[in-house]
Amino acid sequence: MSPTPVTFSSPTAPASYSWEATNEEVAARYDVDLRTIVRFDLNTSPTPPALVERLLAAGEFDAPLSEYPPSDYRRLVAAAAARYDVGTNELLVGAGADEILDVIAKAFIAPGSRAIVPSPSYAMYRVCTEQRGATVVAVPRRGASQSWALDLDAVRVAARDASVIWLCSPNNPTALSEPDGLIDDLLAALDADAADDGRPAPIVVLDEAYAEFVGTSLVRLRVRYPNLIVVRTISKAYALAGLRVGFAIGRPEMIAQLNPYRPPGSVSVVSVTIATEALLDDTILDSNLERVVRERARLTDALRTAGWSVGASVANFVLVDLGSPQRASTVAEALLTRGLVPRTFGSGHPLAQHLRLTVRDPHENDRLIEAAQDLAKEASA
Ligand SMILES: Cc1ncc(COP(=O)(O)O)c(C=O)c1O
Known part of the structure; x- marks a missing residue:
């Protein structure tokens, strides 16, 4: 075949x-x-946590509803940084992971450039890329018998002239994580190829929307790979998709590059308040x-x-x-x-x-x- x-x-x-x-x-x-x-069809969790009802009943939010949310989302950023074990300057807030993907595309995908998607994967990578007037290079994943793993060699070849690589682990819709070590190996290979060619390594986006379900994250790899952006959300495991809150995590210099593309106040005062308490809650x-x-x-x-x-x-x-x-x-x-x-x-x-x-x-x-x-x-x- x-x-x-x-x-x-x-x-x-x-x-x-x-x-x-x-x-x-x-x-x-x-x-x-x-x-x-x-x-x-939506990969959400059926019942929101009990604290939602309590906070809505109390009606005390981070700002009056007549006002915009705090421009730096200070309390939310602090709660998320503690939850994901990163610095407050290593995190960017968005209206769901989807807005984060859009911000990344705006910051790093220029018209006429290419972005790689090990396919099948989450449909928004293609949408965000094409909206930038760029081309999606769909690199087929290995089949079901090989746990739908991405094909490292094929991604590596395709990545030589790409500006962004969209990764997703656990991957939607195949429901499995990349095999242990594969993403580390890919990041190392991309670095080596970039050094050989005398160009910067492409931006690697690792969407970890479902990470809580496996209890592991590759957030730590940002320290070794400044080209890595990890995406997180409270939509899935926290059962709070309706709030629309997600995050980009990366080195401070990476967050500084994304920040100009972030819309001001796209996360509502109500969402900011509830998301902060949810991230602080251990139960x-x-x-x-x-x-x-x-x-x-x-x-x-x-x-x-x-x-x-x-x-x-x-x-x-x-x-x-x-x-x-x-x-x-x-x-x-x-x-x-x-x-x-x-x-x-x-x-x-x-x-x-x-x-x-x-x-x-x-x-x-x-x-x-x-x-x-x-x-x-x-x-x-
Ligand atoms: C892989 C992946 N990333 C991001 C999202 C969107 O998450 P959010 O609700 O935080 O925008 C989804 C939702 O289905 C998803 O499956």
Whole structure:
């Protein structure tokens, strides 16, 4: 079998991010009760931490709601720096990791340049790159049998004329981390190649949106590699996606280069206050991580028993291989008629025969399991 080729995107018509249908659209199209719709497509955590209700009831925020948030987000930066074990000058606040990705693209991707994405990966890398009038070089990952690892040699070759490399570990949508040591090896190789060519090493963005689920981070590598930017968020493991708070972490000189591209006050006063308290709280993560691990195992087992090919996962979602794009689309339709919204991948996407499903609460996962069991029965009838 010939290897999957590296592909180059055209920046002339930038890709836009495509969401699944909204709850209202699903309710209207499939005639289901709006209140029964469950989002299995967003990789969020179902229940926000209890402190949200307490803080909203108290109504005391970092500034009055008539005012803008503190321009330096001082308390939030201090809480995040303590949580991620970095200096306060090594951190930049954004409206979610998505705004951080956009800020990085604005700072480092010039029109006509190239950015590398080991593919498949999070769709926003392509969107942010193409919006800058730059080309995405999609370097195929190794297959499922090799844990979807990035292909170090191929990325290294492609990186010789790239300004940014977008990495994601654990990777969305493949649900697995890069193998131990691979990112360190890649950073070292990129440094060596840059030194050989007499140019600066490309910027390496390491998106760790799901890092809490594996309990490890490569934030420490910023010390050795000043070209590294690590991206974090409270959307996933902290169950606070609605607040829209994310961070870039890097050496102070790196943060200083990103800072001019940060919109002033894009994180609301309410979000700043709640995010600060959540990051200072030592108990929030534990219960959510424990829930995800328990439910992920149960969901995986039950879906496999129903005949679905569910990949291993270290994150709060699983990737299911349904064998063909047609089958994936039939199953997606069957789920939608029950008000269960999966993440689909359009035709032509390397994962077109897959669905991505978020690990949700037990009673919600039960509905998914039941749907898979019914589909299996129908198939064997
Ligand atoms: C890899 C990855 N990065 C970033 C994001 C966006 O995170 P945020 O909600 O902080 O913007 C997501 C959300 O799905 C993601 O999967």
